[in-house]
Amino acid sequence: MVDMGELKFRASGLIPAIIQDAENGEVLMMAYMNREALEKTLQTGRTWFWSRSRQQLWEKGKTSGHYQIVKEVIADCDYDALLIKVEQQGAGACHEGYRSCFHNPVEFQGEEGPAAVAQDEEQEPAFDAEEVYGKRSPRILNELYEVVQHRRANPVEGSYTNYLFAQGLDKILKKIGEEAAEVIIAAKNPGVEELVYELADLYYHTIVLMAEKGTDPGAVFSELRSRR
Secondary structure, eight states: OOGGGGGOOOOOOOOEEEETTTTTTOOOEEEEEOOOHHHHHHHSSSSSETTTHHHHHHETTTTSSOEEEEEEEEOOTTTEEEEEEHHHHHHOOOTTTSSSEEEOOOOOOSHHHHHHHSSOOOOOSSSOOOHHHSSSSSSSHHHHHHHHHHHHHHTTOHHHHHHHHHHHHHHHHHHHHHHHHHHHHHSSSSSHHHHHHHHHHHHHHHHHHHHHOOOOHHHHHHHHHHTO
């Protein structure tokens, strides 16, 4: 058995992780883990990664519901890469709607090249990525929550979000009450533009409340799914 201390993380603090379907061996995706992401993966039995673009941890499936249940974690011979075998939940792992992130065959030359490419069947999307990840999906609530959490951890002078956290729970609750009243008023007026605007304000303040109370949109989504 390999100890965590034997693994060779890069200078960036990351180690590449190849995610494979434990049942059929299909390679689903490749992402990076830092020590904390790997620890959470081992502790929770679900895959966690480190986002290099957002500079934060993320749990696979938190937005889409396409979680990955870990079955086995294996280090390579140099201890600088990981193979993680999983049971993929949902229709697929790729944010573009495919079962696997590896769905773009690269043309290559050689005696067997063209024939191999021709014989490789083009993958069909496994799910509607726009519905799951698109601009009109609940994903934006998770993204907003991440921004709120980042602002809370990294205060910026003049930030309204930081002002709310500094004022505390009572201030946040007062704002939610005010925004709820404005939603009611907007709903009584003709048209929907004002209503949408006020609902967005209410959503924002409820997300700040979630961060203050230590929960997140995913918990609300799970509760809503349980009521279907």
